[in-house]
Amino acid sequence: MARVDLPGEVEVNGTGMNEVAVDLDEMREKILSEPDVILDDRDIMRALIAANEKSLGTNIVDLRGIAMERLESRLDRLEDTHRSVIAAAYDNLAGTNQIHRAILTMLDPVTFEGFLKGLGSDVAAILRVDCIRLVLESPANAEGDVAIRKLGDVLNVVKPGYIQDYVTHGREGAPVRPVTLRQLRPESEGLYGEAANWINSEALLLLDFGEGRQPGMLALGAEDPHQFRPNQATDLLAFFAGVFERQMRRWLS
Incomplete structure (x- = not known):
């Protein structure tokens, strides 16, 4: 009023x-x-x-308004993609730094026993895995060797052919990649021991120690089933395996 x-x-x-x-x-x-x-x-x-x-x-019908709505929707999608790319870049950078720190830690020990001990403790902590196993194939039966047992649980000496059977689940002719990522619980305690009861994903890195030497494998086990997935990139782990191979050649020479 x-x-x-x-x-x-x-x-x-x-x-x-x-x-x-x-x-x-x-x-x-x-x-x-x-x-x-x-x-x-x-x-x-x-x-x-x-x-x-x-x-x-x-x-x-206002065509300008319709066009603006479509442009706005496209802008939202572009912004989501932009955020995803930035997040992936940060994750990649963090993963690279993680691998670099693990490699530097792995290069510190001056004895093979110290190398294996650091592998199962400091390196495992940096890589955020719950269990690391170094698998070496040998024609001799070294399972009962006292010297091998003194090196701890990290080192597993197995018979020739064990690595390929483990990676392929015994399937003949199955392709074997340098790095295998999978989500599963090990069928036996042969590799991880008692830890096999809670390992739910693993990364298997094949190792080549040079001509005339038996192959090896580095197994990274994690309790988190999403730690290692088949759709993940393997470039950083392949680089880590390459450095690990060269370090092992020095100990085996």
Whole structure:
């Protein structure tokens, strides 16, 4: 209910018309001086477009509004892709730093016993795995060798052919990749011992120690079933295996 107090001044619901006019003028000047403020605000732009479509009526199709909606949807997808790429880049950088730290730690020991001990403790902690096993094939039966047992649980000496059978589950002719990632629980305790009861994923890195030497394998076991998945990239683990091979050649020479 409007009430007239003085000539030239009218109040509506307690607000002077002059004050409203002043506010509108200030808003107009603000928009004209900084139009990006409006253009960068999606909520305001949506409200303006909706008001424009409403003023056109129901029998008119605003193609500009439809095009803008499609562009906005495409922009949202691009932003999601951009965030995914950045996240993947950070993950890759973190993984690279992790492998580098593990390699530097692996190069520190001056004895083979210290090398194996560090492999099962410090290196495993850096790689965030729960169990590491170094598997070496040997024609001789070394299972009962006292010297081998003194080197700890990390080293497993097995008969020739064990590595290929373990990687392929005994399937003849099955391809053997340099790095195998899989989600499973080991069928026996032959490799991990008692830890086989809670290992749910593993990375198997094949090792080549040079001509005339039996092959080897580095097994990384994790309790987390999603730690190693077949769809993951293997470049960093392949690099780690290459450095590990060269370090082992020094101990085997």
